[in-house]
Amino acid sequence: MDAARRALLPTEEAEALLELTGELGARELAPRAAAAEAAGEFPRDAFRLLGRSGLLGLPYAEKYGGAQQPYEVYLQVVEELARNWLAVGLGVSVHTLSCHALAEFGTEEQRARWLPDMIGGELLGAYCLSEPGHGSDAGNLITRAQPVDGGYRIDGTKAWITHGGEADFYTVLARTGEEGPKGISAFLVQAGAEGLSAANPEHKMGMRASTTAQMRFEGVVVPSERLIGEPGQGFEVAMRALDCGRLGIAACAVGLAQAALDAATAYAKDRIQFGKPIIEHDGVGFLLADMATRTEVGRAAYLVAARLRDKGLPFARQAAIAKLHCTDAAMQTTIDAVQVLGGAGYTTDFPVERFLREAKVLQIVEGTNQIQRMVIARSLARG
Numbered sequence: 415m416d417a418a419r420r421a422l423l424p425t426e427e428a429e430a431l432l433e434l435t436g437e438l439g440a441r442e443l444a445p446r447a448a449a450a451e452a453a454g455e456f457p458r459d460a461f462r463l464l465g466r467s468g469l470l471g472l473p474y475a476e477k478y479g480g481a482q483q484p485y486e487v488y489l490q491v492v493e494e495l496a497r498n499w500l501a502v503g504l505g506v507s508v509h510t511l512s513c514h515a516l517a518e519f520g521t522e523e524q525r526a527r528w529l530p531d532m533i534g535g536e537l538l539g540a541y542c543l544s545e546p547g548h549g550s551d552a553g554n555l556i557t558r559a560q561p562v563d564g565g566y567r568i569d570g571t572k573a574w575i576t577h578g579g580e581a582d583f584y585t586v587l588a589r590t591g592e593e594g595p596k597g598i599s600a601f602l603v604q605a606g607a608e609g610l611s612a613a614n615p616e617h618k619m620g621m622r623a624s625t626t627a628q629m630r631f632e633g634v635v636v637p638s639e640r641l642i643g644e645p646g647q648g649f650e651v652a653m654r655a656l657d658c659g660r661l662g663i664a665a666c667a668v669g670l671a672q673a674a675l676d677a678a679t680a681y682a683k684d685r686i687q688f689g690k691p692i693i694e695h696d697g698v699g700f701l702l703a704d705m706a707t708r709t710e711v712g713r714a715a716y717l718v719a720a721r722l723r724d725k726g727l728p729f730a731r732q733a734a735i736a737k738l739h740c741t742d743a744a745m746q747t748t749i750d751a752v753q754v755l756g757g758a759g760y761t762t763d764f765p766v767e768r769f770l771r772e773a774k775v776l777q778i779v780e781g782t783n784q785i786q787r788m789v790i791a792r793s794l795a796r797g
Contacts (some may be wrong), residue, residue: 415432415433415436415494419490420432423487423490424484424486424487425487428483428487428490431472431481431483431487431491432487432490432491432494434467435469435491435494435495436494438463438464438467438469439494439495439497439498439499440498442460442463443460443495443498443499443502444498444499446499447498447499447501447623447765448762448765448768450499450501450623451501451620451621451622451623451768452622452762453622453623454615454622454623455623456580456623456624456625457499457501457502457505457623458538458580460499460502461502461505461506461509461538462535462536464495464502464506464535465534465535465536465537466535467535468481468535469491469495469506470506470509470510470533470534470535470538471513471532471533471534471535472487472488472491472510473485473488473510474513474517474529474533475517478517478525478526478529478530478533479529479530479533479534480533484720484721484724485658485661485720485721485723485724486717486720486721486724488510488720489661489662489664489665489716489717489720490665490717491506492506492507492662492665492666492669493665493666493668493669493672493713494669495669496665496666496667496668496669496670496673497669497670497672497673497676498669498673499623500621500624500666500669500670500769500772501621501623501624503665503666503669504576504621504624504662504663504666504779505538505576505577505624506662507659507662507663507665507666508539508540508541508576508577508659508662509538509539509577510658510659510662511539511541511585511655511656511658511659511662512532512539512540512541512581512583512584512585513529513532513533513539513585514585514654514655514658514659515585515600515602515642515643515651515652515655516528516529516532516585516602516642517529518651518654518655519600519642519643519647519651520642520643524602524639524642528602532583536582537582537583538577538580538581538582539577539581539582539583539584539585540575540576540577540578540580540581540583540584540585540629541575541576541584541585541655541659542572542575542584542585542586542587542603542629543555543572543587543652544572544573544574544575545557545570545571545572545573546571546573546628549573549574549782550781550782550784550785552587552649552652553594553595553598553649554593554594555570555587555588555589555598556570556589557569557570557571557572557586557587557588557589557631558570558588558589558590559588559589559590559599559601559636560590561590562635564637564638565635565636565637565638565639565640566588566590566599566601566635566636566638566641567633567634567635567636568586568588568601568603568609568631568633568634568635568636569631569632569633569634570588570631571628571629571630571631572586572628572629572631573628574616574626574628574779575612575626575627575628575629576624576625576626576779577624577625578612578613578615578625578626578627578628578629579612579613579615579625579627579629580625581605582604582605583602583603583604583605584602584603584604584605584610584629585600585601585602585603585642585655586600586601586602586603586631587599587600587601587648587649587651587652588601588631588648590645590646590648591645591646595649596646596649597646598646598648598649598652599641599643599644599645599646599647599648600641600642600643600647600648600651600652601636601640601641601642602636602640602642603634603636603640607634607635607636608633608634608635609631609632609633609634609635610629610630610631610632610634611629611630611632612627612628612629612630613627613628613629613630614627615627618775619771619774620768620771620772620773620774620775621771621772621775656780656781657723657729657730657733658723658733659780660733660734660736660737660780660781660786661716661719661720661723661733661736661737662780663737663740663741663776663779663780664712664715664716664719664733664736664737664739664740664741665716665740666776667712667737667740667741667743667744667773667776668709668712668713668716668740668743668744670744670748670769670772670773670776671705671708671709671712671740671743671744671747671748671773672709673765673769674705674744674747674748674750674751674766674769674770674773675702675705675706675709675747675751677751677755677764677765677766677769678702678705678750678751678754678755678766679693679702681754681755681758681764682698682699682702682754692754698754701750701753701754702750702754704750705747705750705751708743708746708747709743709747711739711743712736712739712740712743712744715732715735715736715739715740716736716740718732718736719732719733719735719736730789730793731789731790731793734781734786734789734790734793735786735790737780737781737783737786738783738786738787738790740776741773741776741777741783742777742783744773744776745773745774745776745777747773748766748769748770748772748773749770751766751769751770752766752767752770
C-alpha cells in the first residue's frame with residue numbers, strides 16, 4: 415500500500431489491519447494462487463487462516479466476535495486479498511454477504527446463537543439466491559419453502575453458488591407465499607442437512623479454485639427458528655445484502671486491476687526495446703497511465719459508497735456505480751496488461767492471462783452490469 419492510501423486510513427488500527435492483510439497475502443496467498451487455479455483446488459485452509467487472523471467477521475459487531483470495522487476498511491482488506499488471489503478475496507466477500515441476513519434481520523436471540531460461530535473463523539458461508547431459470551429476475555424465483563410441523567420444507571435448485579458444496583452454512587431465499595417479490599423468505603440452512611446436496615462444480619474459464627455449483631434442496635426441513643426476518647421479507651433481505659455484496663465485488667475488481675497494473679508496470683520497466691525500457695515509449699507508458707487512472711477512480715468510487723453506508727445514508731446507487739465502473743475497469747485493465755506484455759502476456763508464464771480470464775466473471779456476479787445500469791437509471795428517474 416502506498417503512502418497516500420495509508421495516510422487516508424481512518425485509524426491506526428485500520429493501518430495495522432491492512433499491513434497484516436498485505437503480509438498474509440504476500441506470504442500465504444500469492445505464491446500458491448497460480449498452481450491452485452490451474453489445478454482447481456479450493457483453498458479451504460486459506461479461509462481458516464484468515465478466520466483465525468480475524469478477517470472473516472470484519473464489519474460485524476464485536477459482541478458477536480466481529481471486528482466492528484467500518485465498511486471503508488473492510489473493503490480495502492478485500493481489495494488487498496483479491497490483489498494477491500482473487501478467489502480468496504471474492505470468497506471473503508461472499509462469506510460476509512452470507513452473514514448479512516442474520517446480522518441485519520435476525521432477532522437478538524438468533525444473532526447471539528449463530529453469528530459468533532459464523533464469523534468466528536472456522537465456518538465458511540454461501541449465499542443461495544440465483545436459480546437455473548432465475549438469475550437477475552430474483553423476484554420470481556421458484557424454490558419453495560412449504561410450512562410443515564415445526565418449520566419449513568425446502569424444495570428446489572439454486573445455481574451459480576460460490577462455495578457450493580464447500581460451505582458450512584447457506585443463506586437461502588425461497589418462496590413461502592404469493593408470486594413475486596413479496597412471497598419470498600430467507601432461511602439459514604446448515605451444511606449436511608438431510609436432502610441438501612451439491613452438483614458437480616461448474617467448469618469455468620477462470621476462478622477455478624473458487625468452487626461454483628448448483629445446490630439441490632430435496633425435502634430439506636428447516637426449523638422455524640431458522641427463518642430470518644419475517645415471512646415474505648426475503649426479497650428485502652436479499653436486496654439489502656446485494657447492495658453490500660456489490661461493494662465487495664467492486665473492491666475485488668480493483669484488487670485484480672491493481673495486480674494487473676503492478677505486473678504490467680514491472681514488465682515494462684525490465685523489457686528493453688529500441689534501446690530503452692518499453693515504459694519509456696509513449697505507446698506503452700500511456701497505456702499504463704490509463705490503467706492506473708481506471709484503478710484509482712475505481713477505488714475512489716467504492717470508498718465513496720462505503721463511507722455513505724458507514725454513515726447510515728442511502729448508498730444503493732453509489733454501490734451500483736462502483737460495481738459497474740470497477741468491474742468494467744478491471745476487464746479493460748487486464749486486457750491492456752496482456753497487451754503490454756505482448757506475446758509473453760498470452761502465455762501462462764506470466765499471471766496476466768489468468769487475470770484476464772478472472773476479470774470477466776466480475777461483470778456478471780452480484781447482478782450483471784446491465785442490471786447495475788438499470789439500478790442507476792431508475793434512481794436517476796426517481797430524482
